[in-house]
Amino acid sequence: MKGIVLDDRALLMVESDTVATALDDLERGTELSVAAVGSDRDRVTLTEDIAFGHKFAIERIDAGDPVEKYGERIGSASRPIEPGEWVHTHNCESDRGRGDRTAEGANA
Amino acid sequence: MSSRGVTPTEELSFDGYRRDRGSVGIRNRLVVLPSVICSRTVADRIADAVPEAVSTPHDHGCAQLGDDSDRTERTFVGVASNPNVAGAVVVGLGCETIQSGTIVDQLRERDVPVSEVVIQEAGGTEECYRAGVERAEGILANAREEPAGPLGLSDLTVGVVSGDFRPSSLGSADPLVGEAVDRIVDAGGRALIAGGERIDSHGEAIADRLATDAAEVGFEAVTTGTDRSSPVSSPRQRAAASSFEEVAAPWNDHPIRDVLPYGASATHDSGVALVDTPSEFGEAATALAAAGAQLVIHVTADGDPAGHPIVPTIKLTGDGATYEALSTDIEFFAAETESDALISSVVNTARGDETRSEAHGITTFAITRVGPST
Amino acid sequence: MSEFAGYRRDDGRIGVRNRVAVIPISVAASTIAERIAAEAGAGVTSTPHQMGTEQPAAARAQTERVLTGIGRNPNVGAALVVYLGTEVADVDGIADGIADVGTPVETLSIRSAGGARDTVSAGVSIADELSDEIASARRETADASELIFAVECGGSDATSGIASNPAVGNACDRLIDDGGTACFSETPEFIGAEHVLAERCADEETRRRLLERVDRREAIADMMGVDLRESQPSPGNKEGGLTTIEEKSLGAISKGGTSPIRGIVDYGEPLPVGGGLVLMDTPGYDVESVVGKVAGGAQIAAFTTGRGSTTGNPIAPVIKVTGNARTWDRMANNMDVNASTILDGEPIDSVGERIYETLLSVADGRPTEAERRGMEEFAINEIQPRELEALGEPV
Known part of the structure; x- marks a missing residue:
């Protein structure tokens, strides 16, 4: 598997990523070491349950800032995201294929 | 007693199936509906294993956007709540855009006996197939087949697909259908006309004949939707080249009491409604089935032999060569047919007589797309 | 070097299956094609689709390209093209395109065959004959x-x-x-x-x-x-x-x-x-x-x-x-x-x-x-009118 495994339970695809993927169903309160990946902190504590395959933030991401996985931008934070928080459609949105924005612009 | 309080004359009466949801069907089908192309093979297998079941195989249900996706979903719900449907098994894959659970919820709201099986939840195609057959048999075992009757023309909702606008259709078949529609509408029944090309090419004349508020609203909705921006298809060109009198012949210019978007269900009491569907038979018959037609009259110059899984179809051609080539598939040659014979055929079909396409069992089911796959 | 055994076709390409493909030209022939494949012997498959009899030119060209390409696929040992008989699509062009690579092709018109039932029985006979014809093919390295x-x-x-x-x-x-x-x-x-x-x-x-x-x-x-x-x-x-x-x-x-x-x-x-x-x-x-x-x-x-x-x-x-x-x-x-x-x-x-x-x-x-498990889903991507317009394609 490519990437950096965090305590056998989560995967960071590339060291600079701001989100990691759960390799198991992880419970709220789980602590994971991120010291090895150049984060500004040693550990991340999950603030909610993270289902297998879903993502959590390993550092704070401000609203509007890029969310990064695979060393690439996968979208933008639609509101501030704290370390350990689940990152999904409720707080991360796509920057591409936004015909809704184009339609709004046309109607404005 | 007829449900409309009119006692039908004996030669024009028939018995049907009364549904809890208020409608009466002339067939008692269990529909196995895949919510996406990925589950169509399993749906077909379930339907093959249960004698009363039919499947509605289609190419859609995922990677669709906006009004294109909405129309597909609306059509699924409409088709599965057609009066001929005793109950439905919705077969999902699990990961698709149009989720089987959403369709099931809408069918429950409409009091359609329904059950859901999902390939990814069942643990694969074989498990899903077995569960689907069980569910289908369960629905049929519990279905209360309340006989309804005697019923008459006033209880009928007849769909009309006539959209090739060939000279033979315009010249002889459409006026014949118009006479039959006259009889049905005059008796208090309903006619649903596949009218996409007619709305495209004769919108102003149609607007002048809208007889209800609902029809005004419906017409506004279908003519201002982005759907109408489509380029000119060949049938639409031929419709535009025809007079309004010609394109209105199948409903003999009765007032238009509603205009329905593709996939929507008819709610008017009696009389004529136009349905916004293109003329391709499979797509049009599906739209009319979704709107609530119990049977369809299909005018065809080409002679498309297929029937439809939900609605029995009576075929009529004005083209002598087509009738000669396909006389085992087509009921009537318009030039040699009186409207009495067509009405008798409608009533006999409502009584349960098999149409030619029901006898050979070749059916087609298709849904019109208005946006590209993503 | 990695090897396998496949079916060598006349044009030199290699197939990994030896199928008879029953290819409908339009939706009007689609269910009949499915029925033919279902009633014919093993190895006969169909490619049902919902493309209409009168598609706009650019959409039709794509349908024709796909149907021809399917028939030319080296897994297809022989093809049966089924059509209503009034389609605007170029039936002969599709059949010739398939035959060009050396694949045996038969065509069957529903109108000429005398309707749905006769087309199915004629189609089953033709498909079974084609199956016999290609049955002698042997896998080679x-x-x-x-x-x-x-x-x-x-x-x-x-x-x-x-x-x-x-x-x-x-x-x-x-x-x-x-x-x-x-x-x-x-x-x-x-x-x-x-x-x-x-x-x-x-x-x-x-x-x-x-x-x-x-x-x-x-x-x-x-x-x-x-x-x-x-x-x-x-x-x-x-x-x-x-x-x-x-x-x-x-x-x-x-x-x-x-x-x-x-x-x-x-x-x-x-x-x-x-x-x-x-x-x-x-x-x-x-x-x-x-x-x-x-x-x-x-x-x-x-x-x-x-x-x-x-x-x-x-x-x-x-x-x-x-x-x-x-x-x-x-x-x-x-x-x-x-x-x-x-x-x-x-x-x-x-x-x-x-x-x-x-x-x-x-x-x-x-x-x-x-x-x-017989999972054989098939669909052709249709270029929708809105796309044609956006591309500035003629209609």
Whole structure:
């Protein structure tokens, strides 16, 4: 598997990523070491349950800032995201294929 | 007693199936509906294993956007709540855009006996197939087949697909259908006309004949939707080249009491409604089935032999060569047919007589797309 | 050198199956084609679709290209073309296009045969005769370099980008090292990853075309006036942890491996033999996408799926690869290769080797799970009027 495994339970695809993927169903309160990946902190504590395959933030991401996985931008934070928080459609949105924005612009 | 309080004359009466949801069907089908192309093979297998079941195989249900996706979903719900449907098994894959659970919820709201099986939840195609057959048999075992009757023309909702606008259709078949529609509408029944090309090419004349508020609203909705921006298809060109009198012949210019978007269900009491569907038979018959037609009259110059899984179809051609080539598939040659014979055929079909396409069992089911796959 | 045994065709290409394809020209012949295939003997398959009898010119051209390409696929030993008799599509052109590669072709008109019932019985007789005619073909040794390998992903989840796609990508690299062709497509699933692909294009023209096609697919969302996320990622993708199309794309592109991108062809256009990694511009909609590549000549496909897609194809065997252990356990009857072992530490290279071995053994005749269960979904991508307008195509 490519990437950096965090305590056998989560995967960071590339060291600079701001989100990691759960390799198991992880419970709220789980602590994971991120010291090895150049984060500004040693550990991340999950603030909610993270289902297998879903993502959590390993550092704070401000609203509007890029969310990064695979060393690439996968979208933008639609509101501030704290370390350990689940990152999904409720707080991360796509920057591409936004015909809704184009339609709004046309109607404005 | 007829449900409309009119006692039908004996030669024009028939018995049907009364549904809890208020409608009466002339067939008692269990529909196995895949919510996406990925589950169509399993749906077909379930339907093959249960004698009363039919499947509605289609190419859609995922990677669709906006009004294109909405129309597909609306059509699924409409088709599965057609009066001929005793109950439905919705077969999902699990990961698709149009989720089987959403369709099931809408069918429950409409009091359609329904059950859901999902390939990814069942643990694969074989498990899903077995569960689907069980569910289908369960629905049929519990279905209360309340006989309804005697019923008459006033209880009928007849769909009309006539959209090739060939000279033979315009010249002889459409006026014949118009006479039959006259009889049905005059008796208090309903006619649903596949009218996409007619709305495209004769919108102003149609607007002048809208007889209800609902029809005004419906017409506004279908003519201002982005759907109408489509380029000119060949049938639409031929419709535009025809007079309004010609394109209105199948409903003999009765007032238009509603205009329905593709996939929507008819709610008017009696009389004529136009349905916004293109003329391709499979797509049009599906739209009319979704709107609530119990049977369809299909005018065809080409002679498309297929029937439809939900609605029995009576075929009529004005083209002598087509009738000669396909006389085992087509009921009537318009030039040699009186409207009495067509009405008798409608009533006999409502009584349960098999149409030619029901006898050979070749059916087609298709849904019109208005946006590209993503 | 990697070898397998396949069916050598008159034009020198190699098939991995020896099927009689019953190909309807329009929706009006589609159910009859299905019925013929169902009633005829084993090895007869149909390609039902919903294309109308009177499509606009550009849409019709695409339908004709796909139907011709399907008939020309080297897995097709013989073809029966069924049509109503009034279609605008060029029936003779399609039949001739198939016959050009040496494949026996018969045509059957519903109007000439005297209707639905007679067409089915005549069609079954013809299909069975064609089956007899091609039954004498024997498998002979062929080289992996003669394979065109289609790669697809569908029902993706987070494991797709981590496990199954990189593993299939590794198998693509192996095939290309052996001189073969690998093709992946699904242009909407390049959105957000196109800069990565662009860097791998072998020449400037390929790079330019790739970026132009991605723009065109992204513009579909503008055309429909909605957020692409209504369909991409799909509900199952999201449940499986994929949040945005960019994330899905970045995981999806790894299924093509790491070789240089030699070109990008249109939907259903012929793919080169011995061509390395070639892209095809298709929708992400799996069944339409697989059909495009099979029409392009792919004899065999691998399909990665985290959630558990079960679809196959009537012409080409489809190998299902999952990186999700739960899907492997729950849907074992529909999956061929378990790539979830990557999450437990099996190297990607090792799983890639297993997939490549599976590819060669399926090419050799081993049936896939989809084949065993008769999963033969088929659909043609239709160019919609709104797209034609946006492209400024004549109608």
